Amino acid sequence: MMFHRLDSFNLNQLYLLGQTGLNLDFSKIVPSIPFILQGIAVTLSFTIVSALIGFAWGTVLSIFKISNIKPLKWFADFYTSIFRGTPLLVQLSLIYFATPQLTGYAIPAFQAGVITFALNSAAYSSETIRGGILAVDKGQREAAMTLGVTYPLMMWDIILPQAFKNILPALVNESIALLKDSSLVSTVGALDLLRRGTIVASEKFIYFEPLLFVALIYYVMVMSLTWVAQRFERRMRKSD
């Protein structure tokens, strides 16, 4: 399926060779704009779901990493090295194509994407969160210990809130990277922004206009996310 699509890509490129030069005509894609815009919801929900699961799993991994229980630490380190040491697109292809082969379950593209991106983002954010936890003053831990607070409660109430606050900018960057990388799911056929752009392109044999339009939407989304994050960070800082 993937190769089939790539073939059609190449044919279209051959066709394009006949008509080079820059004559943009955005009016041609106007009827397709609603179709493309629907991709925003797909891309956003994909990003948000992956980021949330990835963040939760990343937090668990980060706690494994600072734990005294060696096997947990080994597992988390090994896990991270796997997901950081192989290309995201390879991970996505493996999960999308290998799952049906191994389990007989025909995994939908969106689901395969969410799983891949959550697992991948957890590997990256676990390092960030670990750094955030270690950066919390050790006096905070001691103060909690002398009150007789249990370890899980101390983590949850005292250490993690301060760690997350410190690493908020890094986590936002992670989500922005995730938003942009989410365009990779178009390769397995999920109807996200990029996929919709290429569909319009191949239907109408015009490439620049729909893809430029898609790029613009990504840009606006990333900039809005950055802006929201800055406001949020400023407000958090006020409570200090």
Added chain:
Amino acid sequence: MIRTEFLCKSFGKLDVLKDISTEIKKGEVVAIIGPSGGGKSTFLRCLNLLEVPTRGRVYIDGVDITTGKVDIKKIRQNMGMVFQHFNLFPHKTVLENVTYGPLKVKHLPKAEAEKLGLDLLAKVGLAEKANAYPSRLSGGQKQRVAIARALAMQPEIMLFDEPTSALDPEMVKEVLDVMKDLARTGITMAIVTHEMGFAREVANRILFLEGGRLAEDAPPDIFFTNPRSERACQFLEKVL
């Protein structure tokens, strides 16, 4: 109430505490003084196992807490600790700092914990700051909140680790006054301090630690006027 037997603590090759054997009786106020690097803070931190002794025993109410078999959280609930750098929880209000232990460790009902918290804040003269965040307080105020937070667990023992060393000179008195009031209530106190006047006035006993050894253990009037050890004479010459 607290007894140590041949307490030793080493950090790598550095022997910080060498065979400290002493006893602090119920209701006693003991000041631990001596030159920097003499092991005062380490000694105090061994009493609630914030530092684990390398050798020797620590008994709290007759129970040896160094065996690894006791639930140190339970022991710590009965031993409040006040730190040089306050270690207030910056993301919680003053009242939330004080009620955190009673709510989360002792599981007191919220109304009861808040009443207790407000009473204690009134005692340290900070009732009007209940809803402020720690960052809005001066150093002296922070330390008084930290004392209230430790007292909220209604401990029988209070440990003070250089409580006024990080304060501006004009704020030292307000903290010492709170501690004087506390000493009069009959609670057992162990105080690492550089405030000689305070130690002389409030303490029942002086422990003088020098080079990791307990060089002198005497009532304040004897220690300050007629110290036995040469080390103590030299130290007093410098600080008085």
